[in-house]
Amino acid sequence: MNYTLKVAEIRQETEDTVTLCFRQPGLKKIKYEAGQYLTIILRINGRRYIRPYSFSSCPGIESFLEITIKRVENGLVSNHINDMVKVGDVIEVMPPMGDFVYDKEQPFEDIYFWGVGSGITPLISIIKYVLSVTVTVNVHLNYGNKNHESTIFKEQIEQLKSKYPDRFTVRHFHTKLFIDETNPHLIQGRIDQAKALQILDESLDEKKCAHYICGPTGLKDSVKSAILYKFGSLENVFSEDFELVKDPKDFIDVHTQKVQLNFDGKPYQLEVVKGKSILEAALNADIELPYSCQTGNCSTCKGKLISGNAKMIGLNKKRDDLASDEFLLCCSHPLTENVHIEILS
Ligand SMILES: Cc1cc2nc3c(=O)[nH]c(=O)nc-3n(C[C@H](O)[C@H](O)[C@H](O)COP(=O)(O)OP(=O)(O)OC[C@H]3O[C@@H](n4cnc5c(N)ncnc54)[C@H](O)[C@@H]3O)c2cc1C
Ligand code: FES
Known part of the structure; x- marks a missing residue:
């Protein structure tokens, strides 16, 4: 509802x-x-x-x-x-959704937050939560922006630093600002793998340490490879994506095709141009299919394949919960001529 x-x-x-x-x-x-x-x-x-x-x-x-x-x-x-x-x-x-959340039952002692630009939004929400519901967890925010002026929640972050001086540390990374190298909390340039590794050097036991990442693919890849290098596993690493990332190589066997859709008791014929998802094609044809995240996470756009073959491109989390004939239309592309899909709403 x-x-x-x-x-x-x-x-x-x-x-x-x-x-x-x-x-x-x-x-x-x-x-x-x-x-x-x-x-x-x-x-x-x-x-x-x-x-x-x-x-x-x-x-x-x-x-x-x-x-x-x-x-x-x-x-x-x-x-x-x-x-x-x-x-x-x-x-x-719509009602709130998403699984990028903090479980306070986990025995984490240090939580690292990695964000760039608007990626700070879910991070600041979780940071406020962690700081308020725990007394021993240390929170480390690593936040990349062009400069001070483009830093979202700059004041709010300062206030949290004053309120939790012993448990909350912040490093700002600025790409368009000359920075005084003597200030350890202001770092010039992007958060890349080398900088992430330097930060992780201080960290404790990998089992007691978690990471929350939200930002572009470059940030996620850099931080994950640093964590993998340092700890050899990505066990307590959680990430949120604002955009679906598509690799052109995955489209080699995809061609522009006609697709038949059944939605709300009505049949529709669509042309799905190579590169566009079935959801995008339907929305462009003014068919108001249900959807939300458009990144293959929420399942709001789920459809059942009646005939033909299709594939999902860009999913970055395993979706073992989907049956073999269930497809998320926001990342689905037809592989054959006779694709027929029924929308499960
Ligand atoms: C789970 C989730 C949470 C999100 N939370 C936030 C949030 O807190 N704050 C926020 O500002 N946005 C957030 N977004 C992104 C947001 O939903 C929209 O995608 C974004 O505002 C762009 O929508 P638009 O209609 O303006 O752009 P569109 O008209 O949909 O797209 C225009 C162009 O911009 C590109 N584009 C789309 N999204 C982005 C992006 N995020 N960065 C760069 N280029 C992009 C598209 O590829 C396209 O070429 C979130 C997305 C997801 C999936
Ligand atoms: S819209 Fe969320 S999975 Fe497709």
Whole structure:
């Protein structure tokens, strides 16, 4: 069941990023976990758009439900929100989703957070949670931005440092700023494998140490390879992706094909152009299929293959829960001519 939420406050975080603060519904409050996301549904020029945004607020700490949206170049929804949404607007949202969360039963002593740009949103939510519900866990934030001005939640991070001086350490990485090398908490350049390794050198027992990563593929790959080099395993490494990453090599056997869809009791014929997912083709044909993350995580777009063959491209988590004829349409591409899919809603 979806909710409608009223925008109670809007905060300009940086030049290109705003936080929307929603009032909780009067009757049935929305429950969420730090690190989950809220999927918003907007109509722009008559067409429906659905986008997930991680909570930047933390349950039990902030009373508003807060999401923080950074402009993406030519991005439809991110720019619409930054330019058009006003206090008092009412926005439809889906129930919170996502498994990028912290389990307080885990015996972690040190938790490393690795983020770049808007990737800070789920991290700040989890950081506030960890610092408030534990007393012994040390939190290390490694956060990359161009400079101070483009650093989202700069003040909030400073306040957390003052509140938890013994348990919260922050390293800011700036790519467009000359940095005084004597300050150990300001580092010039990107978070790459070598810098991640230097940071990990201080860390303790691998079993008592966890990592949360949110940012572009380059960040994730660098941090993961440093962790693998240092500990030989990626056991306690959790990551959230804002975008599906497709390798062109995976498209060698994919061709533009006609696909038949059954949705809501109606049949549809679609042309799925090579490179576009079946979901993208359907949305471009104004078929309002259900979806949310568009990264192969949430299952909202699940369909059942009736005939033909298809493949999923870009999934970065194993989906053993899917039956052999179940496909996530946000990352599915037809392999044969006669693909016929039934939408399971
Ligand atoms: C689980 C999850 C949580 C997310 N949380 C946040 C969040 O807290 N804050 C936030 O700002 N965004 C977040 N996003 C990204 C967000 O959902 C949108 O994808 C983003 O705002 C772009 O949407 P758009 O409609 O503006 O761009 P579109 O019109 O969909 O895309 C325009 C172009 O931008 C590219 N693009 C799409 N997304 C990105 C991106 N993230 N970075 C760079 N290029 C991109 C596309 O490939 C396309 O070429 C999250 C995504 C996921 C899957
Ligand atoms: S929309 Fe989330 S798995 Fe496809």
